[in-house]
Amino acid sequence: MSPHDDKNIPLDQATRRRILGATGAAGLTLLVPGFARAQSGDTLKVGFISPRTGPLGSFGEGDGYVLDLVRKALAPGLKIGGKTYKVELLDRDTQSDPARASQLAKALINNDKIDLMLTTSTPEVVNPVSDACEAAGVPCLATVMPWEAWYFGRGAKPGQPSPFKWTYLFSFGVANFVKSYVSQWNAIPNNKKVAALLPNDADGNAIRAAMLPELTKAGFTIVDGGPYETGTTDFTAQIAKFKAEKCEILMTFPIPPDFATFWRQAAQQGLAKTMKVVQTAKTGLFASTIEVLGPLGFNISVSAYWHKDFPYKSAATGVTGHQLADGFEKVSGKQWNQQLGASLSLLDAGIAALKASSNPKDKAAVAKSLASLQTTTMMGQLDFTKGPVANVSATPMIGAQWVKAPSGSKFKYDYVLTENAGDASVPVSRKVVPFS
Known part of the structure; x- marks a missing residue:
């Protein structure tokens, strides 16, 4: 025509x-x-997968608040290389189910066509998401799980080149735990006999293989209760063994419901009253998992991967630790928790990687920027060029303890920092005290 x-x-x-x-x-x-x-490809899609409900739901309790802060900060767009991109954060809840975590990751990759994946909180979430991204050739950044359980738990071999090209993790590892634990335990008189309650899962097996020998080298005698299955309801055998060996330190890595079961039974059977140090990880990280223990929660020790007293700001939002914690408490009515800073650190680091890439729409370019990423987050300094292995940047653990909240507080517990061997920039607020 x-x-x-x-x-x-x-x-x-x-x-x-x-x-x-x-x-x-x-x-x-x-x-x-x-x-x-x-049509011009100036929208960046970023997946964010975490556990918001289920047994691990306490980890994701503040994720909605953190995501809202970052969405507001990114509302004007993200300027990279003279171009402004719209950023969509597509968050998903694993419901604490590893199979669902994998399915969600694949859906974000195949259906939503994400440019970058972010994921956090325990191997049950991080490993399946990382595996899906590695298989699909999608850059993925993760945090909050022992790096050994992520790196070796997914098939890497000691002394061999990394098999991973697309997946990266910044998080604590055995050396970070050991430094913090030894610093705390040596501050309290005890017989150096450690009751190790470790589950038969990625965390427990990694800790058993890597941490127990290091604690032995540091002068502690380890009494291993043996690998137990998640969901165990009777810990009588382990408790009897720990009592017979007269252990005065408890070290454990269970999911929150399992620790609550064990610790109540330990109190009923007389183990709790003999403990000088009760050191928890994976559970006891948040007020919600301590409050269910009632008086049995006071003076439990935990190593913090973030605390509101950490002296770092969020690059994306500009908020300090205290501003983040206070804002969450005001909006939610709940007590702040350390995952707030970790989730914000993950988003900050992901944004930094996109900005550092030559082309944020080029997945290989983003993966390359992750491999050499050096930035400061609310958790501290990240440097993927230093290791301890390829694809990993180790972050410190700082000793902390749950104590009675000061008079006038609307919360029952206060979470205080007790040592800073892992990062001298972090202020210590009080000395660690014996559990009993």
Whole structure:
């Protein structure tokens, strides 16, 4: 049809054709707002997978608040290389189910076509998401799980090159735990006999293989209760063994419901009253998992991967630790928790990687930027060029303890820092005290 044939079609259609013909893509942009935006690839899609419900739900308790802060900060767009990108954060709840975590990751990869995956909180979440990204060739950044359980638990071999090209983790490891634990335990008189209650899962097996020998080298005698299955309801055998060996230190890595079961039974059977140090990890990290223990929660020790007293700010939002904690308490009515800073650190580090890449829409370029990422988050300094192995940047653990909240507080417990061997920049607020 020639231009002269416009007389044979309705006027509005003929007019539209002339305008489009004269203006081309520019005219199309004016007539259909957002069309060019959708076609030009200037929207970055970032997946965020964490446990918001289920047995691990305490980890994701503050994720909604953190995501809202970052979405507001990114509302004007993210400027990278002279271009401003819209950023969509697509958050998903694993419901504490590893199989669901994998399914969610694959859906974000295949259906939503994400440019970067972020994931956090325990091997049950992080490992299946990381595996899905590695298989699909999608850059993935993760945090909050022992790096040995992530690296070796997914098939890497000691002394061999990393098998991972797309997946990266910044988190604590055995050396970070040991430094913090020894610093805390040596501050309290005890017989150096450690009751180790470790589950038969990725965390427990990694800790048993890597940490127990290091604690032995540090002068502690380890009494291993043996690998138990998640969901165990009777810990009588382990408790009897720990009592017979006269252990005065408890070290454990269970999910919160399992620790509550064990610790109540330990109190009923007389073990709790003999403990000088009760050191928990994976459980006891948050007020919600301590409060269910009642008085049995006071003076439990935990190593913190983040605390509101950490002296670092969020690059994306500009908030300090105290601003983050206070804001969450005001909005939710709940006590702040350390995952707030970790989740915000994950988002900050992910944004830093996108900005450092030559092209944030190029997955290989983003993965390359992760491999050499050096930045400061609320958890401290990250440097993927230092190791301890490829694909990993180790973060410190700082000793902390749950104590009675000061008079006038609306919460029962206060979470205080008791040592800083892992990062001297972090202030210590009080000395650790014996559990009993």
